[in-house]
Structures are given as C-alpha cells and as structure tokens.
Amino acid sequence: MVDITDPKRTKQAASRRDFLKAGLLGGAAVAASAGVARAAGDPLITEIQDWNRYLGEGVDVAPYGKPSEFEANVVRRNVPWLTADPVSSINFTPLHELDGIITPNGLCFERHHGGTAIINPADHRLMINGLVDTPLVFTMEDLKRFPRENRVYFLECAANGGMEWRGSQLNGCQFTHGMIHCVVYTGVPLRYLLEEAGVKTNGKWLLAEGADASAMTRSIPMEKALDDCLVAFKMNGEALRPEQGYPLRLCVPGWEGNMWVKWLRRLEVGDEPWAQREETSKYTDLLANGKARRHTWVMDVKSVITSPSPQAPVTHGKGPLVITGLAWSGNGTIKRVDVTLDGGRTWQTARLDGPSLPKALHRFYLDINWDGSELLLQSRAIDDQGLVQPTKNELRAARGENSIYHNNGIQTWHVNNDGVVENVEVS
Amino acid sequence: MLKFPKSAALAVLALTAFASPSLADGDADAGQKVFKKCAACHAVGDGAKHKVGPELNDVFGRTAGSAEGYKYSNAMSEAGQGGLVWDAETLSTYLAKPKDMIKGTKMAFAGLKKDDDIANVLAYLKTFSQETAAAPAAVETGKTPVETADAGAAVEAAPAAEMAVEKSQGAFGLGRKAMPDEIAAWDIDVRPDGTGLPEGRGTVAEGEPIFVENCAVCHGDFGEGAGRWPVLAGGQDTLRNDRPEKTIGSYWPYLSTVFDYVRRAMPFGNARSLSDDDVYALTAYLMYLNDIVDDEEFELSKDNFASVHLPNEANFIPDDRASEPHYAKGIEPCMSECKPGPVKITARAQVIDVTPEGEGDENSGGGID
Numbered sequence: 151m152v153d154i155t156d157p158k159r160t161k162q163a164a165s166r167r168d169f170l171k172a173g174l175l176g177g178a179a180v181a182a183s184a185g186v187a188r189a190a191g192d193p194l195i196t197e198i199q200d201w202n203r204y205l206g207e208g209v210d211v212a213p214y215g216k217p218s219e220f221e222a223n224v225v226r227r228n229v230p231w232l233t234a235d236p237v238s239s240i241n242f243t244p245l246h247e248l249d250g251i252i253t254p255n256g257l258c259f260e261r262h263h264g265g266t267a268i269i270n271p272a273d274h275r276l277m278i279n280g281l282v283d284t285p286l287v288f289t290m291e292d293l294k295r296f297p298r299e300n301r302v303y304f305l306e307c308a309a310n311g312g313m314e315w316r317g318s319q320l321n322g323c324q325f326t327h328g329m330i331h332c333v334v335y336t337g338v339p340l341r342y343l344l345e346e347a348g349v350k351t352n353g354k355w356l357l358a359e360g361a362d363a364s365a366m367t368r369s370i371p372m373e374k375a376l377d378d379c380l381v382a383f384k385m386n387g388e389a390l391r392p393e394q395g396y397p398l399r400l401c402v403p404g405w406e407g408n409m410w411v412k413w414l415r416r417l418e419v420g421d422e423p424w425a426q427r428e429e430t431s432k433y434t435d436l437l438a439n440g441k442a443r444r445h446t447w448v449m450d451v452k453s454v455i456t457s458p459s460p461q462a463p464v465t466h467g468k469g470p471l472v473i474t475g476l477a478w479s480g481n482g483t484i485k486r487v488d489v490t491l492d493g494g495r496t497w498q499t500a501r502l503d504g505p506s507l508p509k510a511l512h513r514f515y516l517d518i519n520w521d522g523s524e525l526l527l528q529s530r531a532i533d534d535q536g537l538v539q540p541t542k543n544e545l546r547a548a549r550g551e552n553s554i555y556h557n558n559g560i561q562t563w564h565v566n567n568d569g570v571v572e573n574v575e576v577s
Numbered sequence: 578m579l580k581f582p583k584s585a586a587l588a589v590l591a592l593t594a595f596a597s598p599s600l601a602d603g604d605a606d607a608g609q610k611v612f613k614k615c616a617a618c619h620a621v622g623d624g625a626k627h628k629v630g631p632e633l634n635d636v637f638g639r640t641a642g643s644a645e646g647y648k649y650s651n652a653m654s655e656a657g658q659g660g661l662v663w664d665a666e667t668l669s670t671y672l673a674k675p676k677d678m679i680k681g682t683k684m685a686f687a688g689l690k691k692d693d694d695i696a697n698v699l700a701y702l703k704t705f706s707q708e709t710a711a712a713p714a715a716v717e718t719g720k721t722p723v724e725t726a727d728a729g730a731a732v733e734a735a736p737a738a739e740m741a742v743e744k745s746q747g748a749f750g751l752g753r754k755a756m757p758d759e760i761a762a763w764d765i766d767v768r769p770d771g772t773g774l775p776e777g778r779g780t781v782a783e784g785e786p787i788f789v790e791n792c793a794v795c796h797g798d799f800g801e802g803a804g805r806w807p808v809l810a811g812g813q814d815t816l817r818n819d820r821p822e823k824t825i826g827s828y829w830p831y832l833s834t835v836f837d838y839v840r841r842a843m844p845f846g847n848a849r850s851l852s853d854d855d856v857y858a859l860t861a862y863l864m865y866l867n868d869i870v871d872d873e874e875f876e877l878s879k880d881n882f883a884s885v886h887l888p889n890e891a892n893f894i895p896d897d898r899a900s901e902p903h904y905a906k907g908i909e910p911c912m913s914e915c916k917p918g919p920v921k922i923t924a925r926a927q928v929i930d931v932t933p934e935g936e937g938d939e940n941s942g943g944g945i946d
Contacts, residue, residue: 234805285755292751317924321932346747365841425769425831427838440816446896493920496913538910540903548901573926
C-alpha cells in the first residue's frame with residue numbers, strides 16, 4: 151500500500167494513478183493517520199506538496215533544456231529485427247505522444263546508411279560540379295551569406311508502413327507510421343546556388359551526395375531542384391541535429407526522405423540520371439507482375455490516427471474522447487480528413503486545426519462522446535489535387551504485396567470495450 | 578619504432594603473470610592474417626579508432642562493453658555490467674560463436690571455425706594489449722604506419738590559404754572555383770553508360786580472395802548473405818513470388834551501380850579503401866556469383882564495362898501510380914452506407930506479435946491484455 155501520508159513521498163509516486171488508488175484505499179488511509187487533522191478531498195490539493203514548499207533548480211542547471219523526467223517514455227524506438235545492424239538502420243518518431251504539426255528535433259526519426267557522420271562545420275565543404283559554367287566550392291560561411299527562407303515540410307521515408315503490406319503487423323503508430331517528421335527548415339533555395347555556378351542548357355539532372363560513410367547519392371530532376379528544394383542548415387530554429395545531417399542537408403519537399411541527402415557535400419549537374427544504389431536496388435517498387443517502378447518520388451496523400459492508437463489506449467472510460475491524427479500529401483495541402491468509427495461504413499469530416507501548409511503535416515481532431523462500445527477507427531485524407539487516400543486492399547489490388555515502399559493505405563485501429571487498441575485490418 | 582613504450586617495463590612481468598596456456602600456442606604472425614577477417618569492422622594498433630566495431634587495443638583485461646565512445650548493443654553492455662572481462666578464455670569462447678555467448682551482440686561475424694585461428698588471432702591481439710605487450714609494431718590494416726611527427730608537419734605545410742583561389746563569377750560572388758584535383762577526389766560516380774569509370778581492370782579469379790577477405794563476413798562466401806545483411810546473388814525468377822529475392826542478378830538493372838556503390842561505400846565501415854582494380858575484380862566476381870559470366874578468367878575493364886547488361890534491366894518502368902484506379906480524377910469519397918453490413922476484422926497485429934516491447938514503462942507497448 152502506498153502511504154499517502156508520508157511527507158517524504160517521492161515525486162514519481164505523486165501521480166494521478168496514485169490518486170485513484172488513494173480513492174479506493176481512502177478509508178484505511180484516513181484511519182491509519184488518526185491523530186493528524188486531515189481535510190477532506192484530494193491530498194494533492196489539501197496537503198502541501200514538496201514542489202510547493204522547496205526550491206527548484208536554478209537557471210544554471212540546464213543550459214540546454216530537456217523534457218520533463220515524466221516524459222521519459224517519449225522517445226524514438228527501433229525495431230531490431232528490421233535491419234542487420236543499428237549503424238545502417240532506422241528508428242521511429244513517437245507520433246502517439248505528440249500533438250500539433252511540428253516534431254521536436256530530438257524525436258525526429260533517424261535513417262542513415264553508415265551511421266551519423268560527425269563533421270565540424272569549419273571542415274565542411276559543398277561542391278557544385280558537372281555541367282556548370284563554373285564549378286564552385288562553398289564553405290558554411292559562404293552559404294550563410296545567400297538569402298535564406300523558412301519553410302515547414304514533412305519528411306517521410308518511402309518505406310514508412312512498408313512492414314504492413316502483407317497485413318497488420320506492428321502494434322503502434324510509432325512503428326507503422328513513425329518514419330516521418332515535420333520541422334521548419336531554414337536554408338538557401340537550391341536555385342540560388344545552381345545559378346551561382348551557372349547550369350548549362352543540357353543540365354537536366356542533379357546528383358546530390360552526402361559526406362558520410364555511405365556517401366549517399368540520389369538523382370533529382372533539374373525541374374524539381376530549381377522549384378522548391380532548399381539547402382538547409384537549421385531545423386526548428388537551431389542547427390540541424392547530427393543525425394539529421396549537421397551541418398547541411400538537402401530538402402526535397404513532398405518527395406521521399408531518402409532524397410533529402412544529409413551531410414550534403416556535393417551537387418553534380420548532368421544530362422542523365424545516375425542509377426545509384428538507392429534508386430535501383432532500393433527505393434524502386436516491385437509490382438505483382440515482376441515489373442518495378444522507379445523514380446517514384448512523390449509521397450502520396452496519407453493520414454493516420456495517432457491517438458487513440460495501440461501505444462495510446464483510452465484509459466478514461468466512456469464520455470468525451472479526443473480522436474486526433476496527422477494527414478499529409480507530397481502534392482500540396484490537405485483539403486479534408488474524414489474519420490470513421492465503424493470500419494468504413496459511415497464517415498464524418500474531422501476538424502483540421504493549426505496551419506495548413508503545402509507539403510507539411512496537418513493536424514486533425516474528431517471530438518466524440520464515446521459510449522464504451524467497440525470502435526474500428528480509420529482516417530482518410532483528401533489533398534488539394536483531389537486525390538483520396540486509398541485503402542490497403544486497393545493498393546494491393548494495383549501493386550501486389552512486394553512493393554515495400556509508398557504504402558499510404560488507410561490504417562485501422564480496433565478499440566475494445568476497455569479502451570485497449572490494436573492494429574487490425576477489416577473486411 | 579616503439580609504439581607502446583610504457584608497456585615495455587610491464588612486459589616481462591605481464592608475460593609471466595598473465596600469459597594463458599592456450600595462448601602459448603598462438604602464432605601472432607599467423608593471427609595477423611586471420612585478423613583480416615576482422616579488419617573490416619575493427620581497428621587495432623597505434624591510433625586505432627572505433628569503426629563498425631570497437632577498437633581492440635588493450636582488449637585483454639577490458640570489461641566487456643566498456644570501450645569509451647563506442648555504442649554497444651544492450652546485450653554486450655549488460656554482459657560487462659554482469660562482470661564479463663575479456664581474457665584468453667572468454668575471447669576464445671566469444672570468437673568461436675559470438676551470438677551463442679552474447680545473445681543480441683551487434684557483431685555480425687558468425688565466428689572462427691578453427692581453434693588454431695582463434696589462438697593465433699588472440700596471440701596477435703595480445704601484442705596490442707599493454708598488460709602483456711612486447712613492443713609491437715603498429716598495424717592499421719592496409720596502411721603503412723607513418724611517423725606521426727612527420728605526418729603532422731606535412732599536413733600543416735599545405736594550408737588552404739596557399740591554394741590558388743579563384744572567386745565565383747556568379748551574381749553573389751560567393752564561393753570559389755573548384756580545382757580539378759578537388760573535383761576528381763569527390764566526383765567518382767559512374768553511370769550505366771560507363772561515364773565516370775576510372776582506368777583499371779580485374780578478373781573473376783582476382784576478385785574472389787578480395788571478396789572473401791572484405792565482403793564475405795556480411796554477404797556470405799557466395800553472396801548468400803549472413804544474418805540480415807544483403808543477399809547479393811541468386812534469386813533468379815523470384816520477382817513474382819510471395820517472397821522475392823532481389824539480388825544483383827535477379828533485380829538490379831545496371832552493373833554500373835555495383836561498381837559505383839562498392840567503390841564509394843564498401844567495405845562497410847572502411848569505405849574508399851579498395852583500389853580501382855580491386856573494384857573491377859570484385860564487380861567481375863559478383864557477375865560470376867550471379868551467373869552473368871562463367872569463366873573465372875573473365876576480365877572486366879573500363880573498355881568492356883558498358884557492354885555488360887544485367888538480366889532484369891528491361892523490367893523497370895516509370896512511375897505510373899497516377900493511372901491506378903483509386904487515383905482516378907473526380908472520385909467523391911463515400912460518406913455513408915459504404916459497406917453492406919457490419920465490418921469484420923480480418924487480420925490482427927497481436928497475432929503476429931513482432932512489436933518491440935516497451936522499456937518497462939506502463940504507457941508503452943500497447944497495454945495489450
């Protein structure tokens with residue numbers, strides 16, 4: 151039994167859960183503390199708490215602040231069986247714990263192919279070569295003298311949801327949808343850098359290359375490079391995190407995350423694509439007929455309910471329930487999100503709240519009065535091009551089950567009478 | 578050249594006090610050859626740094642999972658916390674079958690099959706352990722050790738300021754002109770038409786030992802893949818199967834991708850360490866493993882490279898997602914009575930049961946009953 155009368159109770163013990171327990175044990179507790187005058191009610195209110203009596207830490211304790219210790223479970227997680235080695239692997243954003251549209255820097259999922267390169271910005275160089283009038287080398291200092299822009303973009307790995315092609319498998323939206331993050335980037339439009347070097351008229355493609363141990367490379371059509379790509383050095387106002395490409399990364403808005411080359415060191419202009427490893431053996435989409443699509447760059451219209459979800463069960467019983475989730479499209483903005491409670495028989499339109507920015511995450515809510523009956527929750531996004539998020543079965547009918555990449559099918563969560571949530575598929 | 582001078586005083590004592598009987602048989606010179614299997618992931622010797630695996634100086638007497646700055650698997654850290662210290666006995670057990678001893682170790686290596694190899698490689702490693710070492714020569718695989726003082730001076734002698742700097746002629750006048758040697762150092766990409774190939778050549782037969790030494794630890798002796806490391810060969814005619822095997826021979830469209838990728842990023846943890854001839858030879862050997870050529874004397878070179886075609890090249894098509902029925906223009910999504918009757922559950926993640934467990938906290942892991 152928790153001794154709720156002990157003034158030395160640890161901070162951790164003073165939680166809502168204890169209060170509920172205290173309620174059950176109330177009679178005994180009051181009897182046991184006979185002799186002490188007690189006010190009736192929640193002891194968290196009627197008794198003076200440590201944090202109300204004793205001083206907290208000063209301003210010099212945490213020069214770089216961290217989340218509360220009570221948020222220790224809000225972390226990236228990996229799925230060890232997915233890859234051979236954590237050095238060339240992926241972890242997942244805890245979407246079920248987050249709200250709004252911006253991902254905190256320390257929670258942005260990581261995918262790298264040769265570990266996190268550690269580069270002193272003073273030692274970093276960006277080269278532009280190939281079909282240009284003047285091949286150039288920039289230092290980080292040079293790059294920060296170009297006019298810069300701030301843009302909010304989602305970055306989604308093409309393999310997000312890739313483990314779910316053959317059926318529901320991972321029990322949590324962190325694992326089924328967590329290869330995504332959304333931050334505000336500060337950087338120089340790629341166009342300015344290419345114009346500085348002078349792209350020749352036959353320069354139709356761009357090869358972006360990283361400085362890490364995988365020397366990541368991807369071919370990007372020049373039209374996209376001149377349109378909205380950014381060479382970014384900040385995320386959410388501070389320097390890129392090492393695992394996100396510090397000191398410099400490419401942003402390729404709306405397109406698959408693998409193209410957003412981190413530790414960006416070189417841009418080569420050419421007249422043909424390069425057919426690099428990550429655009430031939432990987433990041434190509436095998437179809438049921440044995441053909442494979444390549445250059446499948448755009449991330450399709452997609453959404454997921456982040457709460458309730460398997461890692462975020464309903465713990466409060468019947469009554470008001472906030473259903474919330476994220477929607478996004480590589481084509482532009484999200485026009486509408488529909489939510490069903492019955493596995494797709496009837497739908498109602500959810501409320502979008504927060505900024506609606508092109509190629510950024512959108513937050514939606516559906517506020518319901520839960521009667522405690524089972525739910526089959528789904529969300530369905532529609533983007534400003536009129537494209538509707540397909541069902542998983544529609545995708546399978548068109549592509550088979552071996553595509554790995556670009557699974558934007560509608561996700562179903564089953565909520566049982568107790569509020570426990572499971573990843574399921576439905577008829 | 579004494580690389581570990583302070584160890585000299587200890588050496589006599591150490592050799593009598595700590596030398597283990599099983600190591601007495603080990604031959605450090607033979608062990609140096611065995612260590613090549615390890616060198617893709619581990620460095621040892623003067624200035625050794627962590628690579629894919631931790632550096633191995635002073636591994637004898639080291640608590641497992643304790644090398645500073647190296648990120649171990651939880652399993653290895655726990656073994657160290659549990660009191661595991663590396664010595665001849667524990668290392669012998671570990672090197673025989675790493676995953677049997679430490680379940681969950683990151684080390685992908687399957688183990689050394691021969692007891693002699695283990696004894697020899699331990700004898701070799703012991704020469705880099707201070708508590709027993711007898712002044713070994715520094716060895717960093719593939720490189721000749723240099724006198725550090727001279728090397729330092731050489732680096733300082735070529736400051737960036739002395740380079741001929743030609744400013745950008747662009748609108749902002751920012752940056753400087755890249756020099757030919759700089760472009761050559763970084764621009765190593767190769768296209769399917771052969772653009773970017775360096776001079777060089779290599780045969781299947783020359784590629785085999787290079788593969789066995791540098792690649793087989795992860796990819797298997799025949800490209801069959803160890804653990805979850807990529808399978809490089811086989812898988813022909815499996816692309817329409819339930820579980821397709823996508824290899825160089827069965828899936829990859831262009832040979833240039835093999836050459837380019839090996840040259841820029843392999844061996845894993847020791848990128849850019851192979852010569853261009855090595856990469857030609859390895860590429861030829863991978864063609865052989867994939868039945869693209871069957872002659873061990875086949876030589877791949879810059880001249881014949883672009884004439885090679887991989888079997889699956891024609892099966893890559895442009896992105897035609899927009900033509901899929903569910904993306905047809907003007908679809909109005911159904912809002913009510915969209916399905917005939919109550920919806921049934923057809924698949925459940927709980928049955929598959931592959932979700933990682935939570936970290937012991939109450940709110941993660943899904944609260945599954």
